[in-house]
Structures are given as structure tokens and as C-alpha cells.
Amino acid sequence: MINFVKKNLPIISFLIIPLVFLYSPTWLDFFGSKPYWPLYWLLPWSMMHGPFSGLIVSLFLGLILDSISPDHIFTQIPGLMLCGLWFSRCKTCSNYLIGHFRYGLICSIGSFLCGSIYFLQILIKNLPDQNFIFYYPSIKNILAQVFVTGLFAPLFCSTLFKLFSTNKGRKSLLVSQRIRNF
Amino acid sequence: MLDIRRISINRWVLNKKIWVLFGFLLFFFFIRLSKGSLFKDFYYFISKPFWPGQFQREIIRNSVDQEFLIKLQQVENDNERLREILTLQKLSEPDTIVASVISRQTGSWWRQIILNKGANDGVEIGSPVVGPGGLLGRVYSTSSFTSSVRLLTSPESQVGVWIDRIQLHGLLVGSGNDFPKLIFFNKEVDVKVGDFVTSSSASTLLPPNIPIGVISSVDEETKLKKTANVLLLGKPQAIDWVEVLKVKI
Numbered sequence: 001m002i003n004f005v006k007k008n009l010p011i012i013s014f015l016i017i018p019l020v021f022l023y024s025p026t027w028l029d030f031f032g033s034k035p036y037w038p039l040y041w042l043l044p045w046s047m048m049h050g051p052f053s054g055l056i057v058s059l060f061l062g063l064i065l066d067s068i069s070p071d072h073i074f075t076q077i078p079g080l081m082l083c084g085l086w087f088s089r090c091k092t093c094s095n096y097l098i099g100h101f102r103y104g105l106i107c108s109i110g111s112f113l114c115g116s117i118y119f120l121q122i123l124i125k126n127l128p129d130q131n132f133i134f135y136y137p138s139i140k141n142i143l144a145q146v147f148v149t150g151l152f153a154p155l156f157c158s159t160l161f162k163l164f165s166t167n168k169g170r171k172s173l174l175v176s177q178r179i180r181n182f
Numbered sequence: 183m184l185d186i187r188r189i190s191i192n193r194w195v196l197n198k199k200i201w202v203l204f205g206f207l208l209f210f211f212f213i214r215l216s217k218g219s220l221f222k223d224f225y226y227f228i229s230k231p232f233w234p235g236q237f238q239r240e241i242i243r244n245s246v247d248q249e250f251l252i253k254l255q256q257v258e259n260d261n262e263r264l265r266e267i268l269t270l271q272k273l274s275e276p277d278t279i280v281a282s283v284i285s286r287q288t289g290s291w292w293r294q295i296i297l298n299k300g301a302n303d304g305v306e307i308g309s310p311v312v313g314p315g316g317l318l319g320r321v322y323s324t325s326s327f328t329s330s331v332r333l334l335t336s337p338e339s340q341v342g343v344w345i346d347r348i349q350l351h352g353l354l355v356g357s358g359n360d361f362p363k364l365i366f367f368n369k370e371v372d373v374k375v376g377d378f379v380t381s382s383s384a385s386t387l388l389p390p391n392i393p394i395g396v397i398s399s400v401d402e403e404t405k406l407k408k409t410a411n412v413l414l415l416g417k418p419q420a421i422d423w424v425e426v427l428k429v430k431i
Binding site for chain 1 (some may be wrong): 189206207210211214215216217218221222224225228229232285286287289290291292293294296311322328331336337338357358359366378406419
């Protein structure tokens, strides 16, 4: 069982994201906004597996999150796909402390990007009926989410990065052993 | 030339990874089309031990009953008499399904609650959901064991409402914060802070006279319309038990 979990850790953690999105603990609230959970998973994954993988996985993430969120017209896919592509270009930092804060900064910018794209969709859909000022609370939502996402990113991203790298290292070791045996 | 092309096509077709990816893509599209019912049902089972206790339900019910019992009889009598005079549609005695909230998202854009009663318990899409205080929202999707409620504060929510003091209909639109906007398509409306907002008798989505909220502030009027902020009476961020109304409008 433990071996199974260790082997399929990325997939299991991927499937946990929608559950965390549904559970969304209230004690993590900041002005009613919660961290944008998918970015915590997407950042280490994309950094390790490259742009194609980042793009595909962000599409999957977007599809799942859209299915459990109440808005059917608006989608989270474009923002997540852009983030997946951008995160894959980011490199790890050798300095331990700076690396941690870098996760926070990258996730904050990613959250801002996703939030802005989502807000734009709401705006484009409703602008003929409502004026821009009508949606000013959404700007507060974006900023609160940017802050709270950046705050917890060092903790979650570095943990996931460690777990993924251990998993990847284990896999590459298995492959090299297989080649040696062959 | 043809051989090379055939080899390259064969390589593409025989690539296991592509088929696995395609399978995953199909699976996620299925989840998207089923509105996440698979995930919500799974969440239903794993969150079962953490549902709010029975005693909490009784406390809420008792407090609500005590507060409104005396008023209710009086209002019902008045309501019946006035409806007979106005020959409006009669509010039927609604069957209710009591459900507990197993997931809530009341901040940011995604404003919904998920209930532990679903299609198996008779919850239907479009059913209004009320909690202590008044209307919370409407059911937008159901799975076998759960139902998802779009709150009145969600940007996609739009319901028709009635302001009793000025005898006027308005449109209540969610704007992504805790105060949905009430829109009147007439700038000459004499709406004031403290006016009581209920569901409209002309609405095709909700039964009439469900309390919704109180006007908390009135915005400056624009060229064609007047808007006001509404303080909702039902607080989805604090409610653990709700009632799904089974009414035919």
C-alpha cells in the first residue's frame, strides 16, 4: 500500500486538489478569499516535467475544477494553461531561502493571472448590461487571493517539489536498474 | 516517401503514451460533462464523519421556531386575505427536504454550497434553498448523493425580487461579494435603506414571499437605472442546515 502511494504520489496528490477545493477550510480565509490550490500543485509539476506536460496537466486541472465550480459560462482553463506554460520556464533556485520566497512570488503572479482572466470573462459577458464599477468587488477578490496564495505557496510548493523529485528520482533509479539488468 | 510516412504514422499510433493521454482527456471531459458528480459523491463519503451534529440542527430549529411562530400565523392570515383580494397565485404548502452543508465556498467568485441530499432524495435542479433567515440560492446541479447550490451572491445568479414598501419588482444580481446588487430599470424609484426584499410573485424561478434581505445602501443613479446593495438575511458562511423546497411554481 505504502509502495503504491509512493509510486503514484503525483496522481494521488492531483486527485486531492478538487477535494481540497471543495473542502476549502475557512480558517485560511483572507477577506473571504482562499488560496488558489491548483497552482501549488501545478508549479512544482511544470518545473519538473516541462511545458508540454504542464500544458496538458493544467488542461486536466481546469476541466476538473470547472466541473465542480458553480459558474458554467466562465472557465479556469485559459489561466491555468498559461500558468502551466510559464511555470515550466521557471528554474529552481540554489539558494534555499530565496527559492522558498520565489515560490510565493511565482504563485502570486500566477494567481493574479488566473484571477484577471476569470474576471475578464465575467466582465465581457456582463459589460453590455452592467458598468465596470458594478464589479469592483472582484478586484478585491483578485488581490485577496493573490496575497493568500503567495503566503502559503512556499510551504505547499516546496513540500510537493520535494515529494515529486523523490518520486522522479526513484523512477529514474528503477529505469537505470532495468537497463543495467538488461 | 510513402514508406517513411507509414512508419511515422505507425509510430504515432503505437505510442502508448498518446493513448494514455487521450484516455485521461476523455475521462476528464466526462467529469466536466457530468458536472463533477463523481467527485462530489466521493467527497460525500469521505466528509461523512465531519458533518454537523444533530444537536446543532435542533438548536437552530428551536431558535427559528420561537422567533417566528407568533409572527407567522399573523402574516399567513394577512397573506391569504390579501391574495384572495388580489387574486394572485396561492403559495402552496411546500414539501421540504432538510439537508446539511458538507462543503461551502462563500468567498471569491465561486460561491456555492454542497448539500448531503441529492437526486436519490428527490432534490431537483432549480429548487430554491432556504436557511435560517431566508433564501440562500437555487440548486444548479445534482448527483446521486449531493446537490450543489448556487448562492445569491454568485456572479451568475439573477433572481426577480419584490420590494413591498414601494410595490415594485427588481432584479437581484450577484456581484462576487457578500452584498448582491438590486437593479431597478427606472431611475425615479424611491428606494430607501432598510427596505425589505422578498422573492417576487412574478418570478418564474422562485415561489413568492420568501424573505431575502434588507437594502443596506443605495448607489448613485445612472442614466437608465438605479442600483442598491442588499444585505442578505440568510448567512451561508454560518449555516450548517438548510431546507430544499419542493415546490411547483
